[in-house]
Structure formats: structure tokens, C-alpha cells
Amino acid sequence: MDEQTALGLIGDRLAAAGDDCAVVDGQVITTDMLHERTDFPAGTTRYTAGWRAVGASLSDVAAMGATATAAVAVYAAPEFDGTELGAFLDGATAVCDAVGAEYVGGDLDGHDEFTVATTALGETDDPVRRSGAEPGDALCVTGSLGRTAAAIRLFDRGDIEAANELFRFTPRVAAGRALSPYASAMLDSSDGLARSVHQLVGASDCGAALTGPLPIDERVDEVAEDDADRRELGVFFGEDFELVCAIPEAELGPARDVTHCRLHRVGTVTESGVTHDGDPLPDRGYSH
Amino acid sequence: MDEQTALGLIGDRLAAAGDDCAVVDGQVITTDMLHERTDFPAGTTRYTAGWRAVGASLSDVAAMGATATAAVAVYAAPEFDGTELGAFLDGATAVCDAVGAEYVGGDLDGHDEFTVATTALGETDDPVRRSGAEPGDALCVTGSLGRTAAAIRLFDRGDIEAANELFRFTPRVAAGRALSPYASAMLDSSDGLARSVHQLVGASDCGAALTGPLPIDERVDEVAEDDADRRELGVFFGEDFELVCAIPEAELGPARDVTHCRLHRVGTVTESGVTHDGDPLPDRGYSH
Known part of the structure; x- marks a missing residue:
């Protein structure tokens, strides 16, 4: 099945899924994965990759009308270069700073393709969902x-x-x-x-x-x-x-x-x- | 640098990192990535993969002495098969149920190698860190x-x-x-x-x-x-x-x-x- 159908399957099965974030007790949470082949063209710096990958999850928090509180990421690469990893952390931290969230770390994974999995958290008592629009709006x-x-x-x-x-x-x-x-x-x-x-x-x-x-x-x-x-x-x-x-x-x-x-x-x-x-x-x- | 050194670099740079979970305002958060080559031997069912991948993050929540509240995952695979994805969701949901947490969904990603990135959340006012042991304990x-x-x-x-x-x-x-x-x-x-x-x-x-x-x-x-x-x-x-x-x-x-x-x-x-x-x-x- 294609990705839209598969996402529909998840949305049908899990009450909290199907929006930009899941909502749990006044919190919103979202996770995403980006990888070299499809998301980071040749020339993308690790600073930009960190910024953009974490930013993609923070954007989902924004879409719920929530404040952004924290983000984490898994940095997966064939090898761990200190300069590249440092640049990634700088970018991830900078995009969090830009929206008032805290970048609190994550994990590393040895992986053939450079891949980043990010998760962001936010808070709102009144999440804006995809489903409330009315004709005339x-x-x-x-x-x-x-x-x-x-x-x-x-x-x-x-x-x-x-x-x-x-x-x-x-x-x-x-x-x-x-x-x-x-x-x-x-x-x-x-x-x-x-x-x-x-x-x-x-x-x-x-x-x-x-x-x-x-x-x-x-x-x-x-x-x-x-x-x-x-x-x-x-x-x-x-x-x-x-x-x-x-x-x-x-x-x-x-x-x-x-x-x-x-x-x-x-x-x-x-x-x-x-x-x-x-x-x-x-x-x-x-x-x- | 090897993974231990690289993790040290992250721990040195981010105040919240360096333990099983990061701690943010009474919440703990942890993220992890597992993939086919290193984590899911041939014969691992998608149900087991969902259980185990989400369980790995819930284990980090346990290690902080926290209650587990919620988990999400990115399911990344070369193609999306409804039966396999459904089995994965069953396993992820079952391991959350086993510890009183809620599996709230996640995202999909097209990826050459079957890869799962999981994030779990927990709550505690008094996290147990790695750093409090004293001689004689x-x-x-x-x-x-x-x-x-x-x-x-x-x-x-x-x-x-x-x-x-x-x-x-x-x-x-x-x-x-x-x-x-x-x-x-x-x-x-x-x-x-x-x-x-x-x-x-x-x-x-x-x-x-x-x-x-x-x-x-x-x-x-x-x-x-x-x-x-x-x-x-x-x-x-x-x-x-x-x-x-x-x-x-x-x-x-x-x-x-x-x-x-x-x-x-x-x-x-x-x-x-x-x-x-x-x-x-x-x-x-x-x-x-």
C-alpha cells in the first residue's frame, strides 16, 4: 500500500494518531524521520540537517497551536565525526532556541545512510486539529x-x-x-x-x-x-x-x-x- | 570517533543529556533507533519488532524510576504492507499496555533498510540518575x-x-x-x-x-x-x-x-x- 493508505491504517487504529501530533494529557508529541537520499541533498551541512530535521517536528507542534517545549533526535550515520556531530547539535539547538524549546539530546546509531529521527513535544490545553473547518471559513x-x-x-x-x-x-x-x-x-x-x-x-x-x-x-x-x-x-x-x-x-x-x-x-x-x-x-x- | 566518545560529546554539550532519559520539567524523554541489520535477526516478526523497539525506549523510562505515559515510533521500510504494519502496531500497543503507557502513533518513512525510531515519555518528580551511587551501596x-x-x-x-x-x-x-x-x-x-x-x-x-x-x-x-x-x-x-x-x-x-x-x-x-x-x-x- 502507499504511504497515504498506510497512514490511514494507523489513524484508524490509534485514537491519538492522524493529526500533526498525537495529544496526550495536554501535551502534544510528534516524530519524524529524514534521511540522506530523500531529504538532505548533496551539500546540506550537518548544521542545516540538525536545524531542519528538528524543525520539521517543531513545525508539527506549531500546527497544533501548542507551545514547543523540548526536542530529541537520533543521529544515525556510518561513522561519527566530532565536527559533523557538533555542527548537527548546534543546528538542532539553534532551531529549538528560535522557538523557545529546549534541545535535550538523543541517541546515536550506526547506519549505512545518514538518517535523523526527531521527536518534539509541546503543550496546549486546546489543540487545533485538522478536523474543525466549516464551510464559509x-x-x-x-x-x-x-x-x-x-x-x-x-x-x-x-x-x-x-x-x-x-x-x-x-x-x-x-x-x-x-x-x-x-x-x-x-x-x-x-x-x-x-x-x-x-x-x-x-x-x-x-x-x-x-x-x-x-x-x-x-x-x-x-x-x-x-x-x-x-x-x-x-x-x-x-x-x-x-x-x-x-x-x-x-x-x-x-x-x-x-x-x-x-x-x-x-x-x-x-x-x-x-x-x-x-x-x-x-x-x-x-x-x- | 567511536560511539561511546560521541555520546560523551553530546553529554558534555547538553545539560539534559547523558542519562537513560533527558529530564524536562518533571518529564523524562528518550529516543532510540533499531534497524534490521543489527537489531532484528531474520525471523523477527513485525509484532516482535514493534514490541521490542518501543520496549527499548520504555526501558529507558523505567531506568529513571518514572511512570511510562506514552510512546511513538517511526516505521521505516522499503514498502508498506498492511499486514506487517498492523502486526507492528499490535506489538507496539501491547508493550505499552504491559506497562500502563499509551501507544499514540508516529510516522512512516520509505527507507531501504527496515528501521524503527522510537520515543517514550514518562513522568517523575524525582528521577533516579546514573550518578548517585556511593561506596558501600x-x-x-x-x-x-x-x-x-x-x-x-x-x-x-x-x-x-x-x-x-x-x-x-x-x-x-x-x-x-x-x-x-x-x-x-x-x-x-x-x-x-x-x-x-x-x-x-x-x-x-x-x-x-x-x-x-x-x-x-x-x-x-x-x-x-x-x-x-x-x-x-x-x-x-x-x-x-x-x-x-x-x-x-x-x-x-x-x-x-x-x-x-x-x-x-x-x-x-x-x-x-x-x-x-x-x-x-x-x-x-x-x-x-
Whole structure:
């Protein structure tokens, strides 16, 4: 079975699973695995790998509207080089510092392929799930889309420093906290905007009509070959770790006032179907 | 650098690291990675893999004297088979049930080698660390040693059902809780008794004198080639997930009264050196 089906199997079997984090007694917990072949292009520094791997889990904490408290990681590699491991710890610690969490360590494992498994914890009394959206809610996304896709093109081109910088995102923990009293449903955009919207409306048993230009990052313009490529990188590629959320229309103004990053309205929650400017938006995106 | 040195580097850099779990605000958290080549011999069922991988992290929670609250896992495999994934979830859930924790899910990852990364959480206001032992304390170990080594011999022989059964251990969470008011230092025996004793006395800046026969499991007798092999499997092989602890002499009786499993005194904490019946006991054991 494919990964989406397999995730569905887990979600069906475990009451706490099926969202960005599991919720246990006011705590949220999430775990993720990244590895060299699919997640760290040649040129990715260990500092960036530590930042990004731990950041991916912190993004899941953000998507629940929780404060981030702590993170751990397993660093698995064919050999343990002190400089590389130190850089990884620096990156992991820095991304935790950036969102007010503590990086508390983890474990090592000898492994043929460089692999990182991360877990992050957070706290909230009122988690925002994927399943609360209602027709009429505004559909919004933080920041801009396609940074990771642009970074991968830069890695391919050998523009390693710029690529590493783009790869190190600040998890949207502050925005998630700010949005949590207003958002009816939320998740992160790690599977790409298109699939994330499908996931949100699927969990909420409704639809979505996206309209107008989407907030594609200007760095995508620099690397895209044409308009179709730009749309592919910005809307489907994924791994961007922005927040996608539904907000009741009347709450949109107040939500914007407290969110200290760009909050772009991309459309409206509907009864059924997922469209962009009237055309079907396919449920296609990043498969981990 | 080798894994022990690399773990030392992490411990030196992160205040919360260097024990079986990190401690954050009354919570303990631990993470671990197991993979096919080194941890799951041919014949290991997915049910056993789920049980054992999650159990390894729950054992770290036990070693802090904490209650176990929740666990998550990343299931990484070349493909996702519904039956295998379901069996894994059954095993992971069963080992959590066995210690009063909740298995709350995790993530999937496409990966060349079957790999499992697990994280467990626990709670305690008074964690037992590796570093509190004092000369004169009794040195004790729960249960019996060498079960995993015996299981691996059984896998080699094709006695798959018995091997799987031995591979599924019940993490010593109940014993860890019972011992926590008495133990001055504790860790689990995942690196083998010899190395675990070295780790405990190293963290406590003291030594240990082991005396008499060690509590080697009777199933080791069934598979060992001779006495030297028996000692190798029982004392150095590791991956047994028993608890090794120091207990002040006067507390030993009361500690035994509340611990509902065998608690074997293997020796006494000393000022320095690690010996067994007067001979040096080498710091040698399982490397992950």
C-alpha cells in the first residue's frame, strides 16, 4: 500500500494518531524521520540537517497551536565525526532556541545512510486539529510557498550556501500560538499546499475553493523554468513547513492582528470539492 | 570517533543529556533507533519488532524510576504492507499496555533498510540518575541476564517462535517505580551488565566489586558452547533491558520487599576499579 493508505491504517487504529501530533494529557508529541537520499541533498551541512530535521517536528507542534517545549533526535550515520556531530547539535539547538524549546539530546546509531529521527513535544490545553473547518471559513497560509523546492534547485546548481540558508526555516510556533484561538482547523504544509488543503478539508468533511494568485516565494521565480514549473514547485512540491488553516470569516481580522508573519488568504472552505480558480486542484504532493 | 566518545560529546554539550532519559520539567524523554541489520535477526516478526523497539525506549523510562505515559515510533521500510504494519502496531500497543503507557502513533518513512525510531515519555518528580551511587551501596540487577543473546542463538538455529518470544521483554517500569525511592543510581542493562556497571560507577565517580555467580538466564545455558561462551553471552552481550542499580545497604531489604521481580545483588559499590571475584571486569559490551 502507499504511504497515504498506510497512514490511514494507523489513524484508524490509534485514537491519538492522524493529526500533526498525537495529544496526550495536554501535551502534544510528534516524530519524524529524514534521511540522506530523500531529504538532505548533496551539500546540506550537518548544521542545516540538525536545524531542519528538528524543525520539521517543531513545525508539527506549531500546527497544533501548542507551545514547543523540548526536542530529541537520533543521529544515525556510518561513522561519527566530532565536527559533523557538533555542527548537527548546534543546528538542532539553534532551531529549538528560535522557538523557545529546549534541545535535550538523543541517541546515536550506526547506519549505512545518514538518517535523523526527531521527536518534539509541546503543550496546549486546546489543540487545533485538522478536523474543525466549516464551510464559509477563510482558508489561509502563513509565509510563502516553495522555499524548499527553490533550495533544492540551488543545491543542484551548486549554490550551496544560499541553498542551506533557504533549507533552514523557522518553525511557525509563534504563529501557531497566535492563531490557535481563531483557527477552526490547522496543519502544516509539509506535503505541499495542494495535499495539505485536501487533508484539512478531508478531515473536516468539507471542500475548498482557492482563488487568485497563491503566495509563491519570490525565490521560486528565480529558479522556475516556466509558469507550469513555478506552480509545481510552489503548490505541489511541499516540505515548506508553513501553516495552512481555516479561520471563521469574522475572526480573520483579529487573527491577522496578532499573527506576526504574513497570513495570506488563499480561498474559502466550501461544502465539497477542492478547486483553484474553478479548476480541480489535484490531491498530489510530497510523499515521504 | 567511536560511539561511546560521541555520546560523551553530546553529554558534555547538553545539560539534559547523558542519562537513560533527558529530564524536562518533571518529564523524562528518550529516543532510540533499531534497524534490521543489527537489531532484528531474520525471523523477527513485525509484532516482535514493534514490541521490542518501543520496549527499548520504555526501558529507558523505567531506568529513571518514572511512570511510562506514552510512546511513538517511526516505521521505516522499503514498502508498506498492511499486514506487517498492523502486526507492528499490535506489538507496539501491547508493550505499552504491559506497562500502563499509551501507544499514540508516529510516522512512516520509505527507507531501504527496515528501521524503527522510537520515543517514550514518562513522568517523575524525582528521577533516579546514573550518578548517585556511593561506596558501600549494594549493586543489584533485576531479572536475569542473557535473554537476548540466547534469542539470537535461537534465531540462528531456526527456532523462530521461541526466539521471538524471548525477544519480547516486559520493560521494568514497575520495578523502576518500586526501586526509585531506594536506588541511589540506576540505568538499564542495554549495553550489557559489564558496560552498564562501568557506566554507573563512572557517572558516580566510584568503583564496583562484583562477587559470586551472576544471574545468567537458564536459557543461556541451553545455547552456550562452554563456560566462557556463557559468560560472554550473559555479561557482555547486552540488549537485555534489565535494571542495574545501587541501593544503600540499609535500604536493600525494604527495596526487595516492594520489587515484584527478582532483585539479585551482584556486588558492592567501591571507591574505584571494577572487578568480578577480584579480577578486572573489562568495560566491554554492546555498541549500537
